[in-house]
Amino acid sequence: MANPVIAEVTRGGRVESVHRGRVVAIDADGAVLFHSGDVEEPVYPRSALKLMQALPLIESGAADALGLSDRELALACASHSSLPIHVQTALAMLGKAGLDETDLQCGPHWPLNRREELVAMARAGDEPTRAHNNCSGKHAGFLCACVHQDLETADYLDPDADIQRQVRSAIDAVAGTTLGPDTCGRDGCSAPTYALPLDAFARGFARLATGQGLEPQRADAAIRLMRAAMAEPEMVAGPHRLCTELMSACGGRVYVKTGAEGVYVATVPEAGLALALKCDDGATRAAEVAVAAALMRALAAGHDLAPALAPFARAPVRDWNGVEVGAVRAVEPA
């Protein structure tokens, strides 16, 4: 049974390509507001999981002990654009823990998101380092939590390392899962990544956004991270990227985070809602328009955030002369 179409790509008045997927929205009580497709099947949220992965950084006391700023906490939950500000912030976090770039175990890569940023870096004669990895803030966060707790840093990416056990325990408590080796893969940054049912993942984010059903200390950690991300959206992704642009457009009232292979999670803390989606084929372009449309649907017609969200539900497709030749647009799933 195929999941429904969530986005389509047009050209010349025809639909050229379609994207299928699943979406689920959860309210403050953990009830399903709406869903489409198989939302009980486990998916890898990939980087959409990062806020959960950063909980031990706060809960261990590391963030306070090391004096991490909101910008640094936002970077710990980020898939950043490898811009100088991101690299410098990751290095600053490591510095506060007495570490440096060589302690990171994520691989180096050039800026992934915009050709202009790659060209600028190449022209400047720079070479990518591990701190350029879009997950370097998450890794710096893992390492800060290790140092503060006197844990070994050399094996911090081992699924059996104490810091990764703490991460898994936090996810299980928040999402109501029981993550084991059969749900564990290796992410692009070499960190353990986990598969969980999309509805459990969304329900976990509803708890993080509202604090309902969480221990007070965990609820505080969650809202601190979410507020940091919403307050510093340029640290979470980068210019011209949906997470940054949508959070900016919504004035700190919406949290949204992408994950590789077509994943998004979003919350509106004031409305007590969270939603998650996975594009079956892994396409970011489809997940982007679909998450904006799903947020509008979850907030219902006439909500004052709707005008800020609407432009994100459609993205023009242009030729190399800049002429619009089609569009990627959200389709409301049946």
Add this chain to the structure above:
Amino acid sequence: MANPVIAEVTRGGRVESVHRGRVVAIDADGAVLFHSGDVEEPVYPRSALKLMQALPLIESGAADALGLSDRELALACASHSSLPIHVQTALAMLGKAGLDETDLQCGPHWPLNRREELVAMARAGDEPTRAHNNCSGKHAGFLCACVHQDLETADYLDPDADIQRQVRSAIDAVAGTTLGPDTCGRDGCSAPTYALPLDAFARGFARLATGQGLEPQRADAAIRLMRAAMAEPEMVAGPHRLCTELMSACGGRVYVKTGAEGVYVATVPEAGLALALKCDDGATRAAEVAVAAALMRALAAGHDLAPALAPFARAPVRDWNGVEVGAVRAVEPA
């Protein structure tokens, strides 16, 4: 009714993403060897159409009159990697027609395919020109055909321009279609692009590969273009790209060409077969493994080309440390 899964992406022992699509293989008599999914629905073949779009270049006599080489003919059918050899060859074609880069109406872009190539160009201080557009060979071919026939060059991308009428007439004759304004979109290079049923498109390529059912002059033009592409595979795409690597691995016995949004066409002239596929969601990674698998299926077990094709039906997914964390692999559609 959803089309079947043609490729899947794994991570940590799980399927992370899936790609659906349609595939059709046609024999020398125009009969369907096998098909899956809706292969009668029109799709845009995009750049997989380029060999058909180059027919007027030969049939008008322009290629002979201007002394175009096999490398230049291959470039006329190419989606090249914007490497110096590609840019120089496009400029040489224009030069033979007394034109230059300013006559091209495709927009400039940086190398699209490999980060290494973009970095090298940026480091050298170069800027992309129109001749860097991956379709510049096709455009140079249009312009050569215009000049030889004393046609206006200023409007060569207008769907009503004589050269575009010649292109449409050639496609209609070869594929048995009746292309009209309702089937016309604008490609990324700003040229008119057409939607046609996938089976008609594949059947047209079976005719081009065998000459069966074509006027002798058209059959000669087709096989000349196809042989040029198979003989000069590095002109058709570039290093580490499937069209180039697969044609090289098959020693000039297989023709394969990609199109944007997940399209492939392939022929094995000696076996009198052609096939075409479209990944519904437009993913190149899926179309790549699926076209290799479809070629193997069409050639049947034990064919001497099978060992050359097999490696292309699976592509490793690596993390940024180079460790294999999953794979993109073809799925034989039901």
